[in-house]
Amino acid sequence: xxxxPAVVLLSTLVALTMVLSACGGNSNKGTNATSTPNSSTSTNxxxxxxSETPAKPTEITxxxxxxxxxTPPDTIKNEVEKLxxxxxxxxxxxxxxxxxxxxxSFATGSLPQVVYLKNQATFMQMKEAIRDGxxxxxxxYLEEFPNLNKLKPEILNNTKVDGKLYSLYIGRxxxxxxxxxxxxxxxxxxxxxPKTVDDLYEMIEKFTKADPDGNNVDDTIGLADRNxxxxxxxxxxxxxxxxxxxxxxxxGQLLPEFMFEEYVQAMDYIKKIRDNGLMNVDFAGTSKTxxxxxxxxxxxxxxxxxxxxxxxxxxxxVKNVPDANASVHALVEGPGGNVSxxxxxxxxxxxxxxxxxxxxxxxxxxxxxxxxxMMTPEVANMxxxxxxxxxxxxxxxxxxxxxxxxxxxxEVKGFRDSVIGEPETNGQLEAYIDLEARKLAEQFVVDNExxxxxxxxxxxxxxxxxxxxTQLQELINDATYKYMYGSIDRAGFDAAIEDxxxxxxxxxxxxxxxAK
Numbered sequence: 001x002x003x004x005p006a007v008v009l010l011s012t013l014v015a016l017t018m019v020l021s022a023c024g025g026n027s028n029k030g031t032n033a034t035s036t037p038n039s040s041t042s043t044n045x046x047x048x049x050x051s052e053t054p055a056k057p058t059e060i061t062x063x064x065x066x067x068x069x070x071t072p073p074d075t076i077k078n079e080v081e082k083l084x085x086x087x088x089x090x091x092x093x094x095x096x097x098x099x100x101x102x103x104x105s106f107a108t109g110s111l112p113q114v115v116y117l118k119n120q121a122t123f124m125q126m127k128e129a130i131r132d133g134x135x136x137x138x139x140x141y142l143e144e145f146p147n148l149n150k151l152k153p154e155i156l157n158n159t160k161v162d163g164k165l166y167s168l169y170i171g172r173x174x175x176x177x178x179x180x181x182x183x184x185x186x187x188x189x190x191x192x193x194p195k196t197v198d199d200l201y202e203m204i205e206k207f208t209k210a211d212p213d214g215n216n217v218d219d220t221i222g223l224a225d226r227n228x229x230x231x232x233x234x235x236x237x238x239x240x241x242x243x244x245x246x247x248x249x250x251x252g253q254l255l256p257e258f259m260f261e262e263y264v265q266a267m268d269y270i271k272k273i274r275d276n277g278l279m280n281v282d283f284a285g286t287s288k289t290x291x292x293x294x295x296x297x298x299x300x301x302x303x304x305x306x307x308x309x310x311x312x313x314x315x316x317x318v319k320n321v322p323d324a325n326a327s328v329h330a331l332v333e334g335p336g337g338n339v340s341x342x343x344x345x346x347x348x349x350x351x352x353x354x355x356x357x358x359x360x361x362x363x364x365x366x367x368x369x370x371x372x373x374m375m376t377p378e379v380a381n382m383x384x385x386x387x388x389x390x391x392x393x394x395x396x397x398x399x400x401x402x403x404x405x406x407x408x409x410x411e412v413k414g415f416r417d418s419v420i421g422e423p424e425t426n427g428q429l430e431a432y433i434d435l436e437a438r439k440l441a442e443q444f445v446v447d448n449e450x451x452x453x454x455x456x457x458x459x460x461x462x463x464x465x466x467x468x469x470t471q472l473q474e475l476i477n478d479a480t481y482k483y484m485y486g487s488i489d490r491a492g493f494d495a496a497i498e499d500x501x502x503x504x505x506x507x508x509x510x511x512x513x514x515a516k
Contacts, residue, residue, distance in 0.1 A: 057081065058366045061089040061112035061357075063105065064418055065098040072414035079382050080415075084373040092414060113357045113367055116170075116349060116418060123159070123167070123350050127466050130161045136353040136364050139165030145368055147375035150425040155346035158458040168371055169347035171422030175448035177236040177341060178307040178330030178441070184323065185212035185220075185301050193329040197240055197269065200302075200332060207301035208278045223279035224300035225270075226291035229477055232283075233304035238266035239342035239453060240332045246455040247512065254456060254512045256505070258476050259497060264490065265335070271484045284481045296320060307441035314437060327437045330444040331451065343452035351420070371420055377427035384419050384428050386412040400432035462511035468504040475500050 071092045081088055091112060093101040098118045105111050117123050129135070142148045142165070151169065159167045179194065186192070186203065189210055194200040204222030206212065212220055225233045239245065243262040247254050257263050273279050280286055280294060292309075294300040296316035303313060307328045314326045331339050351371075358364050373379055385392040385399045391408045392399045402408055423430055433439050462469075479496030482488045488496075501509075 055085060057085050057087040058370060059087045059089070060114060060367055060370055061091065062114040062116070062418070063091040063093070063102075063112050064116035065095040065118050066092040066414055067095045067417055068409055068413045070410065072411050075411045076382060076386060076415045079387065080374075080379060083379050083382065084370055086370050090414075109356075111354045111357055113353060113363075114351060115354060116351045119349060120345070120347070121470055124466050124469060126352070127161050127461060128463065130166050130352070134355060135166050136355055136358060137164050137166055138168070138353065138364070138368065141365060141368055144365070145372035147372045147426070148368065148420075150375065151421055152346065152425065158345040159347065159350055160459060161461065167350035167352050168420050170349045170351075170418065170420060171346060171425070172344060172348040173445050173449075174343040174346055175341050175452040176306045176308055176445050177231075177239075177304070178328055178444055178448070179332070180295070180303040180305070180307060180310050180313055180326055180328050180437075182207070182212065182301040182324065183327040184325040187325075188212055188214060193327070194332060196333040197237070197335065201269070201273070204273055204278050204302055205276070208276075212301060213298065219299070221277075221279055221294070221300050223273055223302045223304070224286075224291045224294035225279055225283040225304070226286045226288050227284050228288070229480060231305055232291070234266065234270060234480070235342055236304050237269060238263055239340055241266045241269070241334045242336065242338060242340055243342075244455075245342040245453045247457045248453075249456060253509075254516060255509060256476075258480070262334075264493070267480060267483050267493075271486065274484060275486065284485065292316075298324065307444055308438070310437045310441050311435060314435060328441045328444060330448055339451050340453050341448045341451055343449070343454050345455060345458040349417075351418075374419065375421050375426040377429075380419055380421075380426040380428035383415045384412075385416075394429065395432050397429075398432035399429035456516070457512050460512050460515040462508050462515065464504050464507040464511055469508065472500055472503060472505055472508075475503070 077088055077090065080086070089112075095118065099122060102115075102118070102122070117126060139160075142151070148168070152171070155169055155171065156165055159165065159169055179200070181193075181203065185207055189206050189212055191203050191206065192199075194203050207220060207222035211217075223233065229235060238257070241262045243260055243266055244257045247256055248260055249255075250260065274281055274283070280291075280300070283291075291303070292313065295303045295313055296319075298317070298321040303309070307330065310326060310328055317324045317326055330341065333339050353364060353367060358367060374383065381388075381399070385401070386408055388394065391402050391404075391412055393402070394400070419428065420426065422428075433442065475496060479488065479493050483490075483493045497505075
């Protein structure tokens with residue numbers, strides 16, 4: 001099959017993947033990882049010299065993105081090896097350059113047996129290589145593994161390619177987005193948590209103009225935002241206006257979110273906030289670090305994003321403004337009185353198994369056995385929370401993180417991001433929460449799921465989207481920022497959509513509709 005250039009590059013890179021030596025020149029084919037340490041066991045109870053030979057540890061090499069500053073030490077890895085009878089080699093690479101390293105690994109033939117992707121977009125780009133047979137189909141084997149078989153079918157379905165399962169997933173709550181705001185400012189101004197988008201605008205306006213901190217100085221803004229149209233404010237605001245999640249259906253046809261009127265209404269809303277100086281007007285050039293600093297320094301009063309960020313935001317805010325009090329809110333009504341929010345497909349990332357690194361079915365099963373063991377409470381807790389008594393304690397049946405956040409960040413965080421499944425399926429402890437605002441946030445996460453808008457294309461495939469989707473999305477992102485900045489009007493935005501369609505967007509529309 002003749003492929004388009006970007007897909008040719010990806011598939012060519014995949015085809016050059018290495019023959020891994022991690023199962024070693026000493027292959028451990030057929031050796032299952034277990035959930036208990038390696039030990040000798042007497043066979044007859046008479047203490048004679050007859051005993052089973054300890055199973056040789058399964059050697060597995062794993063490549064994954066690193067979301068902390070430094071590669072973690074082997075503290076957690078060593079404990080996991082004991083629990084699973086494995087010898088693990090982790091290849092950590094910084095998240096911000098991970099895709100580059102992933103491609104380089106393809107090109108140089110250095111992919112290991114286990115490859116974590118960076119995010120959902122990377123997974124979409126990998127689908128053509130999956131179709132080319134470069135990765136193992138694992139669906140037929142899951143029923144052999146009691147813990148892997150607990151993974152949620154609806155989420156597994158969202159990761160299938162042409163109806164076949166090639167990946168395991170790292171689970172995430174479906175809808176964590178909402179408002180984090182200065183409740184003390186709201187109390188000072190007689191404002192309640194915003195029930196509607198109009199209430200939210202009023203809060204943002206008064207946080208800017210009504211001297212919410214009472215210092216008689218014009219030194220506050222309502223909203224702090226950043227250069228991220230997904231995890232910043234825009235996508236969440238757009239979902240409150242009723243914009244579909246990525247794609248939606250209109251007149252029986254699937255269309256991208258930016259072709260819906262609600263998307264334009266959301267742009268108008270953010271544009272009005274910016275035009276009136278109620279936010280950091282340079283938000284398209286603002287990093288998350290700077291956005292957070294605006295809130296925690298006491299400059300800004302509203303942060304729209306993951307409500308679970310309340311812990312760190314509140315902690316750092318109180319350091320700078322001891323009398324401050326932050327809270328959270330969600331379930332904001334749009335102009336028509338409806339409540340909705342956007343949702344992810346239930347996973348944050350996936351893991352794949354290259355055929356060039358895993359030579360046969362026996363070796364694949366030995367690797368899958370390790371992931372089956374990972375989905376036991378003992379191993380999942382070790383990888384997610386760390387060592388009990390060091391990185392966390394158990395209180396009221398939940399994991400209470402150690403006060404030594406730096407130790408946990410250094411030793412545990414790198415492994416936490418690789419845990420398969422979610423607490424409902426792997427048995428890991430839920431977090432112990434003592435911050436009232438975080439408790440409220442967790443309840444809103446549950447409530448958000450009831451009104452979440454799901455992406456109808458999550459389980460659909462488009463070859464053109466896999467090849468050009470990311471590049472074409474940049475065109476729309478640029479037009480969205482320009483519209484909100486006032487650089488282009490509605491006609492200019494519509495022209496950008498036509499440009500998107502002419503460069504391959506219409507083909508994406510056609511392919512998704514053919515696949516539904």
